[in-house]
Amino acid sequence: MSEMEAKHGEEHHIVSPxxxxxxxxxxxxxxxxxxxxxxxxxxxxxxxxxxxxAVFKATLVVLFFMHIxxxxxxxxxxxxxxxxTFLALVCMSMSDYISRAxxxx
Amino acid sequence: xxxxxxxVHEGAHHEHPSYQRHHFVTMDQQRESASFGMWxxxxxxxxxxxxxxxxxxxxxxxxxxxxVAGSHTLSIVLxxxxxxxxxxxxxxxxxxxxxxxxxxRSGLILSILLTLVLGLVFLGIxxxxxxxxxxxxxxxxxxxxxxxxxxxxAEPGQPVEPGLPLDMAQHTEIYFSLYFAMTGMHAxxxxxxxxxxxxxxxxxxxxxxxxxxxxxxxxFGLYWHFxxxxxxxxxxxxxxxxxxx
Numbered sequence: 001m002s003e004m005e006a007k008h009g010e011e012h013h014i015v016s017p018x019x020x021x022x023x024x025x026x027x028x029x030x031x032x033x034x035x036x037x038x039x040x041x042x043x044x045x046x047x048x049x050x051x052x053x054a055v056f057k058a059t060l061v062v063l064f065f066m067h068i069x070x071x072x073x074x075x076x077x078x079x080x081x082x083x084x085t086f087l088a089l090v091c092m093s094m095s096d097y098i099s100r101a102x103x104x105x
Numbered sequence: 106x107x108x109x110x111x112x113v114h115e116g117a118h119h120e121h122p123s124y125q126r127h128h129f130v131t132m133d134q135q136r137e138s139a140s141f142g143m144w145x146x147x148x149x150x151x152x153x154x155x156x157x158x159x160x161x162x163x164x165x166x167x168x169x170x171x172x173v174a175g176s177h178t179l180s181i182v183l184x185x186x187x188x189x190x191x192x193x194x195x196x197x198x199x200x201x202x203x204x205x206x207x208x209x210r211s212g213l214i215l216s217i218l219l220t221l222v223l224g225l226v227f228l229g230i231x232x233x234x235x236x237x238x239x240x241x242x243x244x245x246x247x248x249x250x251x252x253x254x255x256x257x258x259a260e261p262g263q264p265v266e267p268g269l270p271l272d273m274a275q276h277t278e279i280y281f282s283l284y285f286a287m288t289g290m291h292a293x294x295x296x297x298x299x300x301x302x303x304x305x306x307x308x309x310x311x312x313x314x315x316x317x318x319x320x321x322x323x324x325f326g327l328y329w330h331f332x333x334x335x336x337x338x339x340x341x342x343x344x345x346x347x348x349x350x
Contacts, residue, residue, distance in 0.1 A: 012133060012136060012206075014203065014206045014207065015199075015203065016203075017200060017203055020196060020199045020200060020203065021196075023196075023199075024192060024193065024195070024196035024199075027192045027195075027196075028189060028192055028193075031185065031188050031189060031192065031340075034340075034341055034345060035181065035185050035345065038181070038341075038344075038345035038346070038348045039348065041349050042349075043349075046345075046346055046347075046348065046349060047346040050341035050342075050345045050346045051338075051341060051342075051346075053341070054337050054338050054340075054341050057337045058334045058337050058338065061195065061330050061333060061334050061337070062330075062334070064199075065195055065196075065198075065199045065326070065330045065333075066326075066327055066330050066331075071140070072137060074137070074141060075137075075140065075141065075144065078141060078144045078145070078148070079144065081148075082144075082147075082148035082151055083151075085148075085152075086151050086152065086155045089152075089155065089159070090155065090158070090159050090162075093159050093163070094159070094162065094163070097163050097166065098166075
């Protein structure tokens with residue numbers, strides 16, 4: 001940190017290695033969990049569990065490895081806007097394909 | 106800078122680091138701008154991979170038995186190993202960013218080297234998997250035989266897969282097209298990332314990141330973690346979710 005930044009008070013947050021180790025271990029445990037869960041017979045819930053764990057892992061990576069938890073509102077909003085746009089596009093595409101056959105039964 | 110407001114701050118603007126561009130008021134502003142730009146790029150990457158993920162979801166709905174049979178040919182052991190390798194490489198890269206932030210040159214060099222080695226291990230395991238697909242005639246367009254899904258051969262130590270009707274067996278080619286498109290684009294991102302890692306390694310050895318000018322390291326970290334996130338979703342979708350059907 002230079003003196004310049006200290007003067008402005010908005011010090012850039014440095015995430016400590018302890019948190020990185022903790023997150024990496026959690027990610028590895030989650031990987032083991034998702035592989036373990038894939039061997040259980042859960043029917044349609046297999047996909048839900050696997051994707052749920054994947055979303056959790058991705059959230060940890062974005063928040064801590066990519067520092068979003070410690071970033072400004074602009075960054076948080078940018079990530080949120082991207083995620084929202086992506087989900088809107090996927091949902092609209094999927095609702096089209098799922099509802100195409102409606103009325104033909 | 107000779108505006109009256111600046112004068113009040115006792116020449117604070119003369120004390121900025123040499124790598125601060127003159128159109129930024131503070132280093133924080135410069136860092137934020139660089140990081141914002143990197144995130145905008147990553148959003149376009151989300152859309153790019155998102156298109157392929159959506160295609161995968163739609164085709165999986167249409168040709169479900171073919172996608173189940175295709176996914177059963179992948180090795181869970183190799184996929185899991187690669188996931189662990191990539192997560193560890195994300196960790197070493199995060200440590201690299203920390204070393205750069207705290208100006209530890211040797212730590213940064215070690216982190217970059219470890220990330221590079223883990224990236225190589227990932228691509229090595231990936232190429233073993235690709236080779237397996239080639240041997241089994243599962244490469245769409247180049248070397249593909251749908252009959253392997255009509256009359257599946259018994260693999261040692263595994264239950265015999267039920268055969269598919271010929272028309273559904275032919276749709277496994279779509280599964281493998283998407284498999285190669287998605288893992289291939291992911292691998293291409295890794296290869297580009299490793300080129301950047303080598304560049305960063307040379308710069309780090311030369312001491313380019315010792316003075317706090319680390320925007321490149323930070324933004325490369327974002328890129329590498331993004332590639333990790335793509336794999337975090339590819340792994341369950343391609344390898345795991347159809348185990349029991």
